[in-house]
Amino acid sequence: MSIVNEKMTERAIEQFLFKEADMLDAWQLEEWLQLFTEDGTYSVPTTDNPDGDSKNSLFLISDNYSRLKARVKRLSNKWAHSENPRSRTRRFITNVQIAEEADGEIKFTANFIVYRMRYGFTDAYVGKYYYTLVNQNGELKIKDRKAVLDLEALRPHSRVSIIL
Template sequence: MTATVWGHREVEDFLIAEAALLDSWELDAWFELFAEGATYEVPQAAAPEDASPETSLFYIADDYFRLGQRVRRLKNPEAHSEFPRSVCVRVVSNVRIVKTEGNRAHVEAVFVTYRSKNEITDIFPGHHRYILETRDDGLRIVSKRSTLALNNLRPQGRVSIIL
């Protein structure tokens, strides 16, 4: 396998496109960004960086199958936590390629997700950690961990959206 040259602009554009898919509620297209076998995790607020879903509480600890189920549930009108769905705006910034290994890159980014529902706007700040992989058909997410930069979830109360 030949080494892949990772361009910052390509990675940043990919993360911004991912956020746009979520903002526009194109959940099936968003799910297609994930490689088969991928994971999506959101550790508990104030969890240590090295927290593991095997030993710590996570708000979300989805393998590829469970992530697909989450997408289907969110699109279902009977999913009361998101029907009617929230209006969200995601901002992604400070994108850094931390490490590369062949066709994989470890990427970090800062995010702020604004969620508006029932006349209340919640703000979810934090950082994403990705492992991205290049394939013949483009970049794919191998893992995504969204860590909230909060001590707790007050006043938000819960995470019912995809960060």
């Protein structure tokens, strides 16, 4: 069955992305985790190798579902030193484009800017998302979510302690 039909339009995908962005900006990480399939992945390649493969290249983040659950648990803990106090974030999603639909999956891309405010500083993470969604029991679920940064380096950011 096709995921993209009269109900699944680019607008519906945009609404899914906006809901996800709101969850992340509100630090509703447990709810966000529920958007993933149990074999879902989340990755962020290094800025110097955006097309790399996590099997043989260094990645900033390369989480399977188990590691993603652990990341959410750590970030949700008040003792998470890298995010205590928590950063305030604001996400902007643009240019959503369906790339491919096959075998019950839909692949699409979207541009993003995530502003991170903490300790009087504002950092901007700019890049492109690559998603694979599947329909599980009538709900869209994330099978793969890759955030490719357009930054040439992580300076002045120094790290990625938030979920992009």
